[in-house]
Amino acid sequence: MGKKKLKGLHEAMLWEPQKDKRVLCLLCARRCSIPEGQEGLCRVRVNIGGKLYTKTFGKLTAINIDPIEKKPFYHFYPGAKTLSIATFGCNFKCNFCINWKLSQEWIEETEYYSPEEIVKMANEEGCKVIAYTYNEPTMLFEFAYKTGKLAHRYNIKNVFVTNGYMSLEAVKKISRVLDAAVVDVKASLDPEFYRKYMSVPDVQPIYECIKTFQRQRVFLEITNLIIPQIGDKREFNERLAEWIMNELGSDIPYHLLRFTPDYQLLNLPPTPIETLEEMIDDAKRQGLRYVYIGNVPGHEAENTYCFNCGELLIKRHGFNVLENKLVKGRCPSCGFKINVVTD
């Protein structure tokens, strides 16, 4: 294969050769076995001449400066400026995706940036964090790895906002440069919902991915998108909260997110706020200490309260931190240590 035909492609990480020039992609739990000349399910990785390449290295569809609360991280450098970048593609097929133009339809323009340019930009703009977000960051894996390594030299942190369907090999590899991850689950990991509305055959890899992130000491927050009528079963939320409590601990921030109709799922209303409030209570009853509401600006469950004495510690409105009273990660009233990462 001549060099000209490989223009714009970058050799992929995490794959192995198979018979007849097929390759096995080890990046996500789909584990696609890809014949020569074809792409994996995500359409991002392609087998050329028995080697796996990625089409997305440095090809960015979005670069924005966001507050870290938009990811949403509530316990990782509260109020930090974040350089958020994305490419195209996804290994899920959610028919309600809010970023469907880049994840499913690939109709956004891309522009090439090098890892050096991204780190320089983050540094010059005073961004504490680079977030790989909007579409599934696994789709930008090689670029994120290289950029992340460089970012650490400038004391800039790296975070993923992921669907959690990464292979364990991928989690272990990226954890060398990753400081924190938000794992976005939907419908409380209801397996039937994942099959029907997201074309995901099995949710078990997501549990394994989350546990492996924690073992690799990546700071974790978990979001759960509640979709009214079809993805709002309270028993599934209770089961998930119980699992987080038992496997990860009571300090993991847990966000219950309000659904707003998008893409092909336009016939449903936004999630009733009462549903989210009931689920917040259910999750707290399971023992979780920091349970938040998302996409409901102005709600009191956007704030962080001291688990010990109830003092209001971080006041938020939407993506903005209005007040942060923490002193070296502790409650100023009773001295209780909160699971918050700060300098």
Ligand code: SF4
């Ligand atoms: S990243 Fe996942 S979906 Fe894409 S080719 Fe690899 S295994 Fe398949």
